[in-house]
């Protein structure tokens with residue numbers, strides 16, 4: 279733990295280029311929301327004032343990254359930028375082989391198709407939407423093996439992303455290790471509120487998986503953020519660099535899927551990184567079918583360059599302290615105002631607990647979806663539902679999954695908003711909280727088949 283007195287910090291950058299924002303009137307916001315079917319994913323970005331929908335691809339790149347964009351080698355095969363990326367991944371993450379993909383789900387798709395056979399089981403420390411869907415499309419069944427604390431928004435365990443070894447063992451005993459192509463470990467766990475997994479847990483789980491011959495695949499999308507939490511919360515890491523912690527985390531896994539749109543400070547990009555040669559060779563072959571040649575994987579050369587440089591910036595101590603510090607700043611203000619949020623505060627977002635915020639709404643009235651709509655109406659603040667709509671339906675019973683967590687995510691793009699924007703966001707939530715008892719729920723009037731939260735439409739109930 280850092281024992282030095284807490285003092286104010288400022289963003290470790292200055293702003294060189296600006297993008298003007300506008301705020302619609304209340305009436306215009308109402309119209310925009312109705313037009314979007316009360317789904318914040320369907321709003322036009324220009325109708326949004328402060329956009330906390332996601333931290334995915336919404337990052338501001340640095341001047342050094344933009345300079346790299348000018349050095350794009352747009353050759354169809356063997357681009358210089360591919361080799362730069364390969365080198366950066368090997369150096370900072372430690373995996374031997376690299377397959378670039380257009381974004382994280384491209385990597386998930388390849389890996390799922392290669393490793394998952396119908397009738398197998400893929401345990402994971404809570405699901406992520408695209409990850410689980412690709413596992414299911416490949417014929418696997420996802421099994422949640424995260425610790426129980428992860429499902430309790432009030433529990434203060436510093437590592438709510440940990441794998442529960444008992445749950446994993448129970449699954450192995452039930453179906454047999456040969457029916458488990460890999461254990462999927464996310465760091466941090468997005469759906470649990472950006473909660474980290476500890477190094478000790480990673481180590482212990484690795485030991486168990488080794489003994490059973492089960493592979494471990496890291497969802498490394500926010501692994502550097504996870505490394506930061508290890509540094510400040512786990513004994514023995516206070517004086518270890520983020521870069522070193524990241525390498526150690528990855529060393530306990532066999533492969534990683536990556537969305538560069540998060541930790542790596544780019545607007546598009548991802549990769550699959552592997553240590554097993556035969557799996558790599560299959561992935562390198564398959565990427566040609568779905569993404570593009572194995573030295574670009576659906577990306578332009580300049581995109582790969584920006585991502586390679588983003589890796590270097592992501593592990594910068596100043597950057598990560600400010601990035602997570604901003605999220606903590608908002609979270610702590612909300613806690614002070616008595617607003618129910620998931621605790622501890624996560625790495626990339628503050629999650630409002632919609633079940634407690636709107637206790638008069640049943641889960642089938644979509645409390646989190648409702649709250650996200652109200653925040654937009656209040657000030658043009660865009661957030662995202664992470665609850666029953668995101669959870670989707672059980673493919674066997676056809677009924678909704680009813681997740682314990684019914685959350686609204688205020689997600690912070692990296693290096694985009696200032697502390698003043700953060701203050702306005704907090705004031706918005708407070709204003710909606712004041713009038714919460716008058717808020718009515720929603721009903722779903724259109725439901726797409728896959729990842730319904732992106733395109734579902736709603737209407738107010740009366």
Ligand SMILES: *Cc1c(COP(=O)(O)O)cnc(C)c1O
Nearest residue numbers: 381382383406408468499537539
């Ligand atoms: C965003 C994300 C993905 C998917 O990556 P895309 O780049 O959006 O395809 C996978 N896992 C986690 C934890 C994510 O946050």
